[in-house]
Amino acid sequence: MTLFSPEILLMLSYNCYYATPSRVYHFSKPIDYILQKKLQKQPLCHFNWVEEEKRMSISPGYAEVVSLQQTNAGSWMKYLMYKSPATYRHCVRVALLAEIIAPYLNLSEQDNASFIRGCFLHDVGKVRVPNDILHKKEHLSEWEWNILRKHPVYGEDILKNHSFFDANILDLVRHHHERYDGEGYPAGMYGKSIPLFARACSVIDAFDSMLSVRPYRKPFTKEQAYQELSRNRNTQFDGKLVDMLISISTEEMSLYFSYIYSKEK
Numbered sequence: 001m002t003l004f005s006p007e008i009l010l011m012l013s014y015n016c017y018y019a020t021p022s023r024v025y026h027f028s029k030p031i032d033y034i035l036q037k038k039l040q041k042q043p044l045c046h047f048n049w050v051e052e053e054k055r056m057s058i059s060p061g062y063a064e065v066v067s068l069q070q071t072n073a074g075s076w077m078k079y080l081m082y083k084s085p086a087t088y089r090h091c092v093r094v095a096l097l098a099e100i101i102a103p104y105l106n107l108s109e110q111d112n113a114s115f116i117r118g119c120f121l122h123d124v125g126k127v128r129v130p131n132d133i134l135h136k137k138e139h140l141s142e143w144e145w146n147i148l149r150k151h152p153v154y155g156e157d158i159l160k161n162h163s164f165f166d167a168n169i170l171d172l173v174r175h176h177h178e179r180y181d182g183e184g185y186p187a188g189m190y191g192k193s194i195p196l197f198a199r200a201c202s203v204i205d206a207f208d209s210m211l212s213v214r215p216y217r218k219p220f221t222k223e224q225a226y227q228e229l230s231r232n233r234n235t236q237f238d239g240k241l242v243d244m245l246i247s248i249s250t251e252e253m254s255l256y257f258s259y260i261y262s263k264e265k
């Protein structure tokens with residue numbers, strides 16, 4: 001069975017909460033096991049926890065999963081999971097996309113891990129946004145928008161005093177809503193001055209949002225989402241990164257598509 005990155009394992013651990021809410025700590029299982037069960041519509045609770053724990057505790061990712069859980073960011077993500085399950089699932093999917101596109105960014109092993117971890121954490125700052133703003137179905141007032149737009153800065157604030165998160169992760173979280181044309185927030189950075197990880201996260205964040213169910217619109221099809229990204233090349237997004245995502249084969253993206261379609265429909 002393939003073991004995915006520690007981040008992916010951690011992200012998927014929330015499934016176990018749904019399966020066994022009495023369990024007091026996170027436990028992770030490989031994504032293909034979860035997908036298989038979800039696609040077969042089988043419950044996850046029919047599971048030998050003791051055996052699984054033994055198996056996972058000797059797996060390469062386990063120590064890192066535990067250390068991420070022990071940071072305050074791990075606690076905040078757990079809180080986000082309860083506060084806004086849809087946002088949490090979005091973070092999971094953005095990290096899953098990050099894992100798929102990371103090889104195309106030619107990153108070092110450490111940067112690769114930082115990119116995926118940063119994508120998972122990109123919306124952690126939403127824990128500080130009041131529920132009535134985060135979940136409002138009507139249009140937000142300007143005042144409410146201003147609060148929501150603080151989530152990248154809140155996110156950086158949550159992560160910044162922990163050595164587990166490097167500068168690349170902090171930059172990604174703070175700047176994932178910058179736009180290539182300088183019209184984004186919080187800093188209004190422009191073009192390549194926006195850190196690479198934040199530019200890449202912005203593309204996959206938008207892609208996943210387009211494919212997601214929203215109260216006010218139907219989800220985009222894959223084709224519509226690719227078209228929308230292309231339409232915003234070099235305005236909202238770094239055009240090269242858009243091209244990179246679009247060039248990835250459906251086969252390589254299949255795990256992500258299985259996941260979003262199994263969750264959202």
Ligand SMILES: [Fe+2]
Nearest residue numbers: 122123176177
């Ligand atoms: Fe965000």
